[in-house]
Amino acid sequence: MKRLAILGASGHGKVVAEIAELNGWDVVFFDDAFPSVTGLAHWSVIGNTDDLLTDLQCFDGCFVAIGNNRIRLDKQRMLAKKGATLPVLIHPSAVVSRYAKVEAGCVVMAGAVINPFALVQQACIVNTAATIDHDCVLAEGVHISPSANLAGAVSVGACSWVGIGASVKQCLKIGANVVVGAGAAVVLDIADNLTVVGVPAKVLIK
Ligand SMILES: CC(C)(COP(=O)(O)OP(=O)(O)OC[C@H]1O[C@@H](n2cnc3c(N)ncnc32)[C@H](O)[C@@H]1OP(=O)(O)O)[C@@H](O)C(=O)NCCC(=O)NCCS
Numbered sequence: 001m002k003r004l005a006i007l008g009a010s011g012h013g014k015v016v017a018e019i020a021e022l023n024g025w026d027v028v029f030f031d032d033a034f035p036s037v038t039g040l041a042h043w044s045v046i047g048n049t050d051d052l053l054t055d056l057q058c059f060d061g062c063f064v065a066i067g068n069n070r071i072r073l074d075k076q077r078m079l080a081k082k083g084a085t086l087p088v089l090i091h092p093s094a095v096v097s098r099y100a101k102v103e104a105g106c107v108v109m110a111g112a113v114i115n116p117f118a119l120v121q122q123a124c125i126v127n128t129a130a131t132i133d134h135d136c137v138l139a140e141g142v143h144i145s146p147s148a149n150l151a152g153a154v155s156v157g158a159c160s161w162v163g164i165g166a167s168v169k170q171c172l173k174i175g176a177n178v179v180v181g182a183g184a185a186v187v188l189d190i191a192d193n194l195t196v197v198g199v200p201a202k203v204l205i206k
Contacts (some may be wrong), residue, residue, distance in 0.1 A: 001026040003006070005052055007075055008065035009033070009040040012125075016065040017043055017087045025061065049075065055080055061087045064105060064123065069159040073141035076105045076123045086122070091187060094126075109146075127164075136176050139176065148180075166201075 006013055008156065009031035017027045017040075020091050029038055029045040030052040038045050047055065061082040066072040080086060086104040090096055090138065094108045099103035102108065106120050109147060111129040118136045128146040136150050140157040144150065146168045156162065157176030168174065168186040178190050181197030181204065190196055195204040 001058040003028070003058065005030055005055075006057040006065050007031070007049060007052060007062065007079075008067075008072075009037055009043075009045045010065065010067065011069045013042075013065035014041060014129075015109060016063060016089060019107060019109065020063065020093045022092055023087075023089060025087075035133045052079075056082060056084055059084075061085045063087065063089060063107075064199075065107075067125075067143070069123075069141040069143055069161060073123045073159060080104070115152075133170075145182075 002025050004025035004027050007018055007030045007077040009029040011147045020027050025057050027043055029040055029043050030047050031045050032048045034045050034048045043177040062079050064072050067195055069117055078156045091106040091110040091193045092158040093110045094112040096107050096108060097116040100114045101116040102120045105123045108126045112126045113131045115134045117134055118132045119137045121140045124138050124143045125143040130144040131149045133150055133152040137155040141159040143161045145162060146161045150168045151170035153171045154168045156174045158164040160174055160178040162180040163182040166180045166184045173189045175190055175192035177193045179195040180186055184197050184201040185199040187200045197204045
């Protein structure tokens with residue numbers, strides 16, 4: 001059986017692990033909380049990031065299952081530099097167009113849909129039942145949360161997070177490091193580094 005090392009023993013990691021198993025991988029975890037943490041449900045946590053780098057040749061693939069977009073992307077880049085194989089994990093119930101491109105280290109969860117000519121760059125999360133319509137571009141390290149919907153030709157900048165149940169109108173540009181709050185309706189472009197909430201979505205000022 002193919003051996004997969006998952007970095008990040010969290011709730012997100014559990015979902016990733018099951019999708020990996022459904023794709024024929026045998027899973028073990030690494031986490032920087034090791035040795036304080038040695039297990040996650042029935043899976044073993046056998047080391048930290050440094051241990052994984054030492055043992056890289058023991059695995060057929062590595063996957064970074066860390067929710068924080070910046071950390072996930074940085075860890076994935078480091079593993080890629082060291083020559084790790086970084087698979088794409090797609091739940092069997094997800095629908096990914098043959099004309100879409102999903103890059104290394106992305107996970108596409110149950111019931112998600114990615115339509116033709118969408119581009120999902122490395123280390124993205126397309127969470128449960130999210131939809132990414134035709135010609136969308138997700139830059140590296142983006143997270144589209146459960147049941148969020150992107151209409152056609154939306155672009156989302158690096159490390160941005162679209163919250164649960166949010167909707168984005170077609171052809172809009174969401175910048176990098178943006179947070180779109182849960183349930184928001186995005187109807188205008190959003191500049192980098194902003195948090196927006198509400199219907200229609202407005203910048204959150206605290
Ligand atoms: C937008 C978000 C990141 C803001 O979090 P925060 O910075 O901790 O903000 P707070 O909870 O302190 O709220 C600040 C204000 O914004 C409002 N607010 C927060 N999130 C909101 C949302 N999604 N929609 C509308 N208003 C929101 C709060 O009611 C509060 O208003 P007030 O100042 O009038 O009381 C967060 O609320 C959110 O929506 N996260 C997405 C969660 C998600 O998608 N999880 C899925 C994980 S897979």
